[in-house]
Amino acid sequence: MKTLEENTGKDNGVDIIQQLRNIMNDNGIKQSTMAGYAGMTDSQFSKIMNHKVALSLRQLSNIATALDMREIDIYTYPHKFIDPQELQRDNSVKATLSIELSADKKDQVLKLVFGENNLEIFNK
Numbered sequence: 001m002k003t004l005e006e007n008t009g010k011d012n013g014v015d016i017i018q019q020l021r022n023i024m025n026d027n028g029i030k031q032s033t034m035a036g037y038a039g040m041t042d043s044q045f046s047k048i049m050n051h052k053v054a055l056s057l058r059q060l061s062n063i064a065t066a067l068d069m070r071e072i073d074i075y076t077y078p079h080k081f082i083d084p085q086e087l088q089r090d091n092s093v094k095a096t097l098s099i100e101l102s103a104d105k106k107d108q109v110l111k112l113v114f115g116e117n118n119l120e121i122f123n124k
Contacts, residue, residue: 016060017049019077023067026078037066 024034035045038059047053057071064071072081101109 014075016055016075017051019074020049020063023074023077027067034063037063 020034023029024031031045031049032042035042038045038048038055039062040059044053048055048059060071060074064074067074069077070081073079075081099109
């Protein structure tokens with residue numbers, strides 16, 4: 001089975017075991033709970049946490065799924081990974097506002113928001 005990291009627990013400078021510890025500490029998750037998420041016994045998970053056994057990609061994926069996270073977000077924890085391509089997409093904010101007003105108040109609000117030419121805007 002392919003392992004995600006060497007026995008050092010580090011992959012490209014990121015200590016995934018430390019990241020798991022941080023997640024556990026920040027969220028009050030016990031080691032036994034995390035072992036269950038990974039699909040292994042407490043003893044097996046303890047060996048992983050002590051850098052005696054490597055964490056597999058499947059185990060990391062199981063943990064990520066249980067935590068409602070992506071695997072990459074465990075690496076970048078406490079930050080979420082953002083794909084640069086996502087930033088290039090149009091993320092303009094669109095909003096709809098609905099207000100119930102009497103007819104005279106409606107005209108006052110429309111003039112305030114759109115100026116005197118509000119009828120031209122609505123007739124286009």
